[in-house]
Amino acid sequence: MRAWRDRALSVLHLGEVGYPEALELQARLVGCRRRGEVPDTLLLLQHPHVVTIGSAGGDRHLLLPRRELAERGIGLFETGRGGDVTYHGPGQVVGYPILDLKPDRRDLHAYLRSLEAVLIDALATFGITADRDETATGVWVESAKVAAIGIRVSSGWITSHGFALNVATDLSYFGAIVPCGLQGRPVTSVERILGREVAPAALHRAIAAAMVREFGYGRAESDEVPLECRQGASASCKGS
Template sequence: MKIIDLGLIGYKDAEALQLETLDGVLNGDRDNTLFLLEHPKVITLGRQGGAENLHLNPEQLEAHGIELVQTTRGGNITCHFPGQLVAYPIWRVEKRPGGMRKFFDDMEQAVMDTCAHFGVATIRRPKHPGVWVDETRKICSMGIGVRHWVTYHGLALNVASDTSLFNAITLCGIQGAVPTSISAEAGRDIPMEDVKHVFTRAFAKAFADSAVAADQAAE
């Protein structure tokens, strides 16, 4: 498993890297890869739509420097911004026990373990993918794409206290859902680098289904 920190990178540039890596994993030329990054302000629409849950018109989006992108991931509308950890696993799922359901469960578990490290208790909500603090407060959104049993896209974990960009949308198209973050729940500013480090270990542990992942989880 390769873990690559891309830092702050535009959505379309990251998508191009995902697709290039996806082709490599499909062809057997590349290992499973986890990209860690942050995006400039962008609102994304999933395969299930989401435009009806956008509260700004094109002129307002441009005035606020917010990009709008149609994606190939599952799910509805969400947004990304500096201070949010985005993780894109380019991952071959076909030989993993449990298939796609286990893949999603393991992603959620990595996030839940990360939040727990910083003293934030979280839950799963049936029929609502992602990670929640309670029935209304969502701390992490998830949506993936799959091509020939290799995944791309992934998850977005709110780290910084400022989640105001979510005011521009109905979060994931779920009425009553509100965003929260690790820093907001912990009551203190949590550095992004600390969260990346903890998440990397939690992800390696959750996905320890190969010698490489197991070795990384034990480091």
């Protein structure tokens, strides 16, 4: 296994991707990464309105009945990441790092802390002072949650799932849930903090750069191949 400075991070900008399609893509990439057919990969994308329930969650943190979620066009998925309930939707930057944590980053909590560090670093480039909360995973600005984190580590220490950073998110959708099961903790967004519009692409660049710094990659390669092309390559991992 090469040192991290000899490894490259492949950053894929996927635009809007349906939640189940993103799950399928991640599952495929996890297999590819495990076999060494693709480098460490960061998927950056956004989801349509969707509520997801992690393994630690349950219906009790859904504030709206499932039927009403459906009526409002909000999808609902129970998913194999850690954590409780969260919301994804337009205006949010979702990042799914598919990394091989071997050999020297095999520590689940340390990985969570690293993802927090990446987002704190990225937000700092916009002049935002964000912080950790020792008692709750995620990234916080003045006790409001700006990013949620929930991950999965598959056999062979390959990561999937990741983080969701509110940039221009319509925060009223969080009213449908108790985010991460944390009662009484407000959510916020980059635009609300800054009081101005921010292009998601600017955050993508900041996050990719912060990933490179935090994990010590030698370089990053950006790619904007549309998702359809990647799905076409499903049999092999070539081109993914």
